Amino acid sequence: NSMQSIEKDAFSVNQREIEAHQVNLQHLCRICGGSFKNDLYKRSHPVHGPVDDEMQALLRKKERKATSWPDLLNKVFKVDVRGDMDTIHPTNFCHNCWSVVQRKFSNVPCEVYFPRKGTMEWHPHSTSCDVCGTSSHGLKRKKQDPSPQGGKKLRIIAERARRIMYARSQKQVNSKNIMKKITNCKKIHLSTKMLTVDYPADFVKSISCQICEHILADPVETTCKHLFCRLCILKCLKVIGSYCPSCRYPCFPTDLVDPVRSFLNILNALAVRCPVKNCHEEITLGKYSRHLSS
Template identity: 80%
Template sequence: NSHLVNDDKGEVATSLDKVNDTLMPQEPFHTGKNLNTGMQALNKDKEIEAHRVNLQNLCRICGGSFKNDPYKRVHPVHGPVDDEMQALLRKKEKRATSWPDLLNKVFKTDVRGDMDTIHPTNFCHNCWSVIQRKFSNAPCEVYFPRKGTMEWHPHSMSCDVCGTSSHGIKRKSQAPNPQVSKKLKIIAERARKMMYARSQKQVNNKSILKKITN
């Protein structure tokens, strides 16, 4: 009997140990670390979501802000071509059913592989007007500071999108073309020489007049 009682006590002790193990984890120090990692992941998700929302205010093509347009006109990058543009294309015997085709044709920008956490999903009416003028063969008076396609990057600590979403992103200016720079220098030099020659002529004329009056 005493042997059975001892066995029972042993079983109870083992059960209590198991309960204690369940209540008190073997590695209590990891809890804080896991919590911190979880918070960081949550904050990162929030930042990415805020970045995605900010992208909705910017043009996929030029990076301009939709807030600058008083009429708030936007066009979906992946949507069907609107009726006005379709009518123009039909008149010119051209065919395009979706915007990606036209955006690629006019701006050489492929939007098919876009991700909404990196790329804006709309483009502005100014860029729409550039497409319209391109197909109506009208002189392109619409202001479009084309310095290469707008490059979009994932959210980072020094994010342009989250810092400037209210007024749009400035595109990085390209390095000046040495040939163009040389031409401009020559033109500037010629203009300077012409101005100098003109001023000399005026000086000579004045001295001649002086002599005559004397």
């Protein structure tokens, strides 16, 4: 009887923990994991079912066929919510992620960016559950008495943070090198060293591809206002996925547009030296292709 009583109590405690876990999930965003408590108006949107009237009007205006949240969330964030379980996954997403979806289909300059950490991975409740044990999600931890080892722990945490930041910076450098290997455009795109004028570094960066760092060739602009060579961005979208290589904002080939004409006029008027051996003639970028073919 005592064994049965212990097992029954353990089951009861476990069941209560799972129920509490499920309640905590209702305060979190399914996509980014953020807490709805961080929103002044506590706004949230269901991940299942039809889109709201405002989003529906926008989709109709843009002649988009998707009408349900699962379709849109999968298209924008590559998150499939159709197989979600209420005991593991939140059933709502935050207004910030809603704004990302809206801006994605509005083609307006981006002021709301998706968190760099990417989408959340959700797991069943456990003894080391992040959902139930993190104070940032609205639950208070028990206060602990200060210990003499507290300072040592802080130093260890700070050192670990420095290592993580260094690893991330190295990862970004490696990522850029990988993208340059993907594009492999050294022989077809002009280096900024071919410019005949020593322009300020910021100006040179503005007329350079954000991937290969060569002078923009057949430039295109993303929804988030970043510029790339058409060939470079199309290759990267195909290999690394549907997001901007500069800021990781959702991006698809159909989103790419030509930059404004005034920018193209400035770009085409730049003087460059011909890289062909024994030529070194100075021509404007707009006439470079014609010069090569002649």
